Amino acid sequence: MKNWIERWVRPEIRDIKAYHVQPAANMIKLDAMENPYGWPPEMQSAWIERTRYQAFNRYPDPTAESLRHILMQELALSDDQAMVFGNGSDELIQIIMMALSQPGRSVMSPVPTFVMYEMIAKFVGLQFHGVTLQSNFELDLPAFLNAMQQHQPAVVFLAYPNNPTGNAFSRQDIEQIIQQAPGLVVLDEAYNAFADDSFIGDIQHYPNLIVMRTVSKQGLAGFRLGYMIGHQAWMTEFDKVRLPYNINVVTQMGVTFALENSDVLRQQAEQIKQDRTILMQTLSEFSELKVFDSQANFVTLRVPNGQANRIFDGLKQDGVLIKNLSPMGGLLTDCLRVTVGTPNENQAFLNSFSHHLKA
Ligand SMILES: *Cc1c(COP(=O)(O)O)cnc(C)c1O
Numbered sequence: 001m002k003n004w005i006e007r008w009v010r011p012e013i014r015d016i017k018a019y020h021v022q023p024a025a026n027m028i029k030l031d032a033m034e035n036p037y038g039w040p041p042e043m044q045s046a047w048i049e050r051t052r053y054q055a056f057n058r059y060p061d062p063t064a065e066s067l068r069h070i071l072m073q074e075l076a077l078s079d080d081q082a083m084v085f086g087n088g089s090d091e092l093i094q095i096i097m098m099a100l101s102q103p104g105r106s107v108m109s110p111v112p113t114f115v116m117y118e119m120i121a122k123f124v125g126l127q128f129h130g131v132t133l134q135s136n137f138e139l140d141l142p143a144f145l146n147a148m149q150q151h152q153p154a155v156v157f158l159a160y161p162n163n164p165t166g167n168a169f170s171r172q173d174i175e176q177i178i179q180q181a182p183g184l185v186v187l188d189e190a191y192n193a194f195a196d197d198s199f200i201g202d203i204q205h206y207p208n209l210i211v212m213r214t215v216s217k218q219g220l221a222g223f224r225l226g227y228m229i230g231h232q233a234w235m236t237e238f239d240k241v242r243l244p245y246n247i248n249v250v251t252q253m254g255v256t257f258a259l260e261n262s263d264v265l266r267q268q269a270e271q272i273k274q275d276r277t278i279l280m281q282t283l284s285e286f287s288e289l290k291v292f293d294s295q296a297n298f299v300t301l302r303v304p305n306g307q308a309n310r311i312f313d314g315l316k317q318d319g320v321l322i323k324n325l326s327p328m329g330g331l332l333t334d335c336l337r338v339t340v341g342t343p344n345e346n347q348a349f350l351n352s353f354s355h356h357l358k359a
Contacts, residue, residue, distance in 0.1 A: 035219035089226030166294035191296035314356030
């Protein structure tokens with residue numbers, strides 16, 4: 001068997017460590033930036049009613065028009081802007097890279113950042129160049145601009161706010177990158193529901209800017225829907241790479257339905273933002289911790305030297321699952337990332353965390 005694999009599977013694929021999802025049965029799940037809240041009972045009933053007469057024997061609407069209409073209205077896009085949907089924004093990253101991939105071409109992003117940029121670059125045969133952030137997790141602008149000069153990347157990915165650090169990079173720095181990039185710049189606004197700023201309004205000022213969003217972190221992770229917004233000309237090309245019917249019937253219905261009830265999602269995001277503030281304040285009271293600023297629905301912190309694995313394991317034994325960033329090394333050494341949950345979940349985290357921090 002091994003011979004077959006080694007003969008035919010590309011070496012760069014064999015070298016990749018598969019994206020690992022931690023088992024989470026019966027745990028307080030604070031590892032994956034999910035919204036902890038479900039739908040209120042009357043919304044659940046209305047949803048069941050909505051699905052009753054849906055024709056599941058038919059292919060979905062290939063362009064998801066009714067969903068597109070709702071989102072385009074909400075975002076007040078101009079006429080020369082368009083939207084492409086993906087099965088999560090992960091698929092959009094793949095679509096963009098597939099359309100741009102050619103031997104010798106590269107992708108750039110600051111690191112540490114969302115790991116899928118580098119993984120998908122490898123899948124599609126693009127080189128990846130990461131530029132290390134400053135120790136406060138801000139962009140190292142001179143280094144980034146230099147690296148762009150050197151590598152001439154086909155596309156730059158900037159997660160805004162960034163995952164796994166939680167901060168939003170300086171707007172001025174990002175504008176410099178957009179202006180000096182030789183190729184496309186994708187602002188990945190996965191955490192926009194919890195952030196203060198967006199680049200959607202900037203698309204009209206730059207020919208090379210695309211903004212990507214997802215409903216995952218907003219409370220609809222199970223539906224898998226991402227969307228990107230940019231000039232019509234780019235979207236026309238990317239749409240050719242998209243597989244037909246990539247957004248299934250249930251996703252189209254479900255996200256449309258949820259957006260019709262967007263007050264519920266908005267209130268949940270508000271609650272999460274308030275609880276993020278409380279969580280950050282409480283953690284800041286431990287003098288031995290460094291708590292990083294967050295504009296996302298998670299908080300990243302650095303624990304005392306060499307303690308991250310022990311604290312992470314202790315939490316896990318207490319039934320609280322977070323993300324241990326420390327094994328990723330570099331700037332993330334000794335760092336943990338905790339998703340903001342319900343007030344009760346956050347309290348359970350804090351109880352267990354303070355216990356293991358002191359032990
Ligand atoms: C979670 C996350 C995504 C993935 O979103 P999906 O729509 O669930 O695929 C994309 N970008 C960043 C920065 C994320 O943290």
